[in-house]
Amino acid sequence: xxxxxxxxxxxxxxxxxxxxxxxxxxxxxxxxxxxxxxxxxxxxxxxxxxxxxxxxxxxxxxxxxxxxxxxxxxxxxxxxxxxxxxxxxxxxxxxxxxxxxxxxxxxxxxxxxxxxxxxxxxxxxxxxxxxxxxxxxxxxxxxxxxxxxxxxxxxxxxxxxxxxxxxxxxxxxxxxxxxxxxxxxxxxxxxxxxxxxxxxxxxxxxxxxxxxxxxxxxxxxxxxxxxxxxxxxxxxxxxxxxxxxxxxxxxxxxxxxxxxxxxxxxxxxxxxxxxxxxxxxxxxxxxxxxxxxxxxxxxxxxxxxxxxxxxxxxxxxxxxxxxxxxxxxxxxxxxxxxxxxxxxxxxxxxxxxxxxxxxxxxxxxxxxxxxxxxxxxxxxxxxxxxxxxxxxxxxxxxxxxxxxxxxxxxxxxxxxxxxxxxxxxxx
Amino acid sequence: xxxxxxxxxxxxxxxxxxxxxxxxxxxxxxxxxxxxxxxxxxxxxxxxxxxxxxxxxxxxxxxxxxxxxxxxxxxxxxxxxxxxxxxxxxxxxxxxxxxxxxxxxxxxxxxxxxxxxxxxxxxxxxxxxxxxxxxxxxxxxxxxxxxxxxxxxxxxxxxxxxxxxxxxxxxxxxxxxxxxxxxxxxxxxxxxxxxxxxxxxxxxxxxxxxxxxxxxxxxxxxxxxxxxxxxxxxxxxxxxxxxxxxxxxxxxxxxxxxxxxxxxxxxxxxxxxxxxxxxxxxxxxxxxxxxxxxxxxxxxxxxxxxxxxxxxxxxxxxxxxxxxxxxxxxxxxxxxxxxxxxxxxxxxxxxxxxxxxxxxxxxxxxxxxxxxxxxxxxxxxxxxxxxxxxxxxxxxxxxxxxxxxxxxxxxxxxxxxxxxxxxxxxx
Numbered sequence: 001x002x003x004x005x006x007x008x009x010x011x012x013x014x015x016x017x018x019x020x021x022x023x024x025x026x027x028x029x030x031x032x033x034x035x036x037x038x039x040x041x042x043x044x045x046x047x048x049x050x051x052x053x054x055x056x057x058x059x060x061x062x063x064x065x066x067x068x069x070x071x072x073x074x075x076x077x078x079x080x081x082x083x084x085x086x087x088x089x090x091x092x093x094x095x096x097x098x099x100x101x102x103x104x105x106x107x108x109x110x111x112x113x114x115x116x117x118x119x120x121x122x123x124x125x126x127x128x129x130x131x132x133x134x135x136x137x138x139x140x141x142x143x144x145x146x147x148x149x150x151x152x153x154x155x156x157x158x159x160x161x162x163x164x165x166x167x168x169x170x171x172x173x174x175x176x177x178x179x180x181x182x183x184x185x186x187x188x189x190x191x192x193x194x195x196x197x198x199x200x201x202x203x204x205x206x207x208x209x210x211x212x213x214x215x216x217x218x219x220x221x222x223x224x225x226x227x228x229x230x231x232x233x234x235x236x237x238x239x240x241x242x243x244x245x246x247x248x249x250x251x252x253x254x255x256x257x258x259x260x261x262x263x264x265x266x267x268x269x270x271x272x273x274x275x276x277x278x279x280x281x282x283x284x285x286x287x288x289x290x291x292x293x294x295x296x297x298x299x300x301x302x303x304x305x306x307x308x309x310x311x312x313x314x315x316x317x318x319x320x321x322x323x324x325x326x327x328x329x330x331x332x333x334x335x336x337x338x339x340x341x342x343x344x345x346x347x348x349x350x351x352x353x354x355x356x357x358x359x360x361x362x363x364x365x366x367x368x369x370x371x372x373x374x375x376x377x378x379x380x381x382x383x384x385x386x387x388x389x390x391x392x393x394x395x396x397x398x399x400x401x402x403x404x405x406x407x408x409x410x411x412x413x414x415x416x417x418x419x420x421x422x423x424x425x426x427x
Numbered sequence: 428x429x430x431x432x433x434x435x436x437x438x439x440x441x442x443x444x445x446x447x448x449x450x451x452x453x454x455x456x457x458x459x460x461x462x463x464x465x466x467x468x469x470x471x472x473x474x475x476x477x478x479x480x481x482x483x484x485x486x487x488x489x490x491x492x493x494x495x496x497x498x499x500x501x502x503x504x505x506x507x508x509x510x511x512x513x514x515x516x517x518x519x520x521x522x523x524x525x526x527x528x529x530x531x532x533x534x535x536x537x538x539x540x541x542x543x544x545x546x547x548x549x550x551x552x553x554x555x556x557x558x559x560x561x562x563x564x565x566x567x568x569x570x571x572x573x574x575x576x577x578x579x580x581x582x583x584x585x586x587x588x589x590x591x592x593x594x595x596x597x598x599x600x601x602x603x604x605x606x607x608x609x610x611x612x613x614x615x616x617x618x619x620x621x622x623x624x625x626x627x628x629x630x631x632x633x634x635x636x637x638x639x640x641x642x643x644x645x646x647x648x649x650x651x652x653x654x655x656x657x658x659x660x661x662x663x664x665x666x667x668x669x670x671x672x673x674x675x676x677x678x679x680x681x682x683x684x685x686x687x688x689x690x691x692x693x694x695x696x697x698x699x700x701x702x703x704x705x706x707x708x709x710x711x712x713x714x715x716x717x718x719x720x721x722x723x724x725x726x727x728x729x730x731x732x733x734x735x736x737x738x739x740x741x742x743x744x745x746x747x748x749x750x751x752x753x754x755x756x757x758x759x760x761x762x763x764x765x766x767x768x769x770x771x772x773x774x775x776x777x778x779x780x781x782x783x784x785x786x787x788x789x790x791x792x793x794x795x796x797x798x799x800x801x802x803x804x805x806x807x808x809x810x811x812x813x814x815x816x817x818x819x820x821x822x823x824x825x826x827x828x829x830x831x832x833x834x835x836x837x838x839x840x841x842x843x844x845x846x847x848x849x850x851x852x853x854x
Contacts, residue, residue: 082835205802342550351852357821374816387803389774417679
């Protein structure tokens, strides 16, 4: 617990802002070696790594992929309530992302020059889906639906299936989202296969989706060979709360991030020391009953933080420095605070908007910038699966109007062929 | 010269598409070491590298920065025609980019849930401006104006000044664009200083701007610590032309890319072998007079290509595989071909739109994806200097309508604290 009025506050808070809780250099070296192997040995490298890391043998064609039929069967076998919940989530996510589709531009300006820009989806996108404990159907929906709304023709999932096991919920979500291919490959090797392609797996243009430190590092290293959604780190929540809150609600919200991973971070900023104490007690109580208590406690003990401010007026400045992935505004007039925030992945306004409602079903994407990256990055959107081509169409008269100025600039820059390409048309 | 009807065409064309003409691993290691030094030793490292690489001594405060007064003086000293040309370019670039400003979203859906997204500029952006031969005022305008249109408060230029020399045209452009700080530092060390900050140079959120292989690699390695505009490679032009063209115009267009750098690439696709021969001759002729002939010839000899197709109907498919930075459509009805293109950085329609008009003055950005990256990347825009915060505001009734489904999904995913944060509010 830090008090803004304490002497050491600035130093302690600055240290918290700097601490990225992210991966080390050895991961970078391991991943570079894996990428190199997959690039050179293709499917053979995938067979070797999958045997070693996933204890799964990739042999004949049959067991490399999970078929559309298997996904449909998983969907049909779902409990009806759960299936309806997934469908409701998919339809709300789809509706929100359809509103992100960008408009093309095409206009003619005052000198008669036609200018504009046209958006197109990428041809193919790859989605990494973690295996085991972190295989989340919600994550598949959040990644796959924007790609499909963007108009991506070929949507490829890679996912590790340790000992051959698959998560039926993920398959059901793939069925709902209309995934085109699913490959039983995981880790950095899967990302490399998506980026460079192998004999079996066709390469893609953009790779999205969450993963462990190796997967995240592989995406970072392959950025430029393909587009990637973002460099992701551990999850974060910042709750800004006045005295007038139920401490159990806030405790649950803080723990909902903490239960993801021991490196997750949960922060409470409040002007009420009494609320702060009650939240601490509520967390201790909740941890006694929570099945995920081990992870949540590890995260809360190592990275949890409560900041006591003199007045909530001080909260937006602190919040912008943290640039947290998720910011909850648990106050009567959240809009007032929201208007003063500049850097946050997603903001949850008011006491009845727990962050988890955004994880699943509200509609906006739950793939959001972490590690202070909301200073410059945005959550996943349809734009991550599209690109823009600008265009220029000059009439003879329009070229005559502005060509001479361009010739002058080209000559001043010492680029005579640039100048010539215009001047030869002005003769 | 390749003919699409020849036996070896597919193999030769595929090799051309694969060839990225990009940097090697040694650059990666050198850059990693430089970044590390700057991160650990800050300004001292900058002093050392600047003495070594730029032969320029950074000593007292006075010579680290180029002042706004120096920029204003450079602007005032410009030849009036050149100044007017720069101003015309700036005003057209500004007008085009103002049209890119995104709309916020804020709506309430059918269950009474308020959803939306809000765009903000980043706080600070860094622009790398090359020194020496490649110091282009047009490049400064193309990078700085979108940042200022986006609303970036602090716009920082770093540029090497070998032996202390500066380019007055670049300073004049900085004056026009409203750059806030200019630091006399270049190379990977400048990019590292912008990303991590030093005692003198405050860190930024996004780094844009062209540079040599070391600068490009530094940006790639620091992606994630900061946002970057893109991973850039050598420039490219693809001209698609029918028989009915002046070969001198096409020769000049091809050479306008070739003169940038020996690694640039110029490609002509035409259905007229006779035009192809005439263009080859016109290039030879132009090279005899061109002051930049040495570079242009090296590029044309090493990477130039003419593809003869049976019909221009075949051109869009080849063009999409190349996904070129610049595509010129030198035909009577360019729109017909344009409608069939999916992957290109920028398209220049019709015989009176030489690519160079887009480099300087048309309005759209000349910072465009290279190295086949138009498959997934877009040219520089105001969006590169902005980020989006999504938001959710649930009423008690809205939470009641969708909360139970979210609880079900959270439980199915094995995240009980997520479920608890919603269910505790539904009581």
